[in-house]
Amino acid sequence: MTSIWTRQELLEEIDLYKRALKACASGSSYTIGSRSLTRQNLQEIRDQLDYLAGELAALDGRRGPVLVQGRIYRAGDHPGCPGRWRMP
Numbered sequence: 001m002t003s004i005w006t007r008q009e010l011l012e013e014i015d016l017y018k019r020a021l022k023a024c025a026s027g028s029s030y031t032i033g034s035r036s037l038t039r040q041n042l043q044e045i046r047d048q049l050d051y052l053a054g055e056l057a058a059l060d061g062r063r064g065p066v067l068v069q070g071r072i073y074r075a076g077d078h079p080g081c082p083g084r085w086r087m088p
Helices: 009-023 039-060
Strands: 030-031 033-037
Touching: 009 030, 009 033, 009 039, 033 039
Parallel strands: none
Antiparallel strands: 030 033
């Protein structure tokens, strides 16, 4: 995946949004361009930071977080389990 950002631009944006997150979390408001962000925008700020971190990872040739889904088997249901569990 190719990023539309340069590394420097991403680092500057990440710095901006980190400052906004700190200001809004403490109850202050923060302005980026023409937008004024408040405490109600915390999730939006976190989402933008996640996006920027993913773009930076793509630019650096790294993958983002890897999600692994586990499966819980009952006794005897797992293909490697020969039968029911026995108590000694």
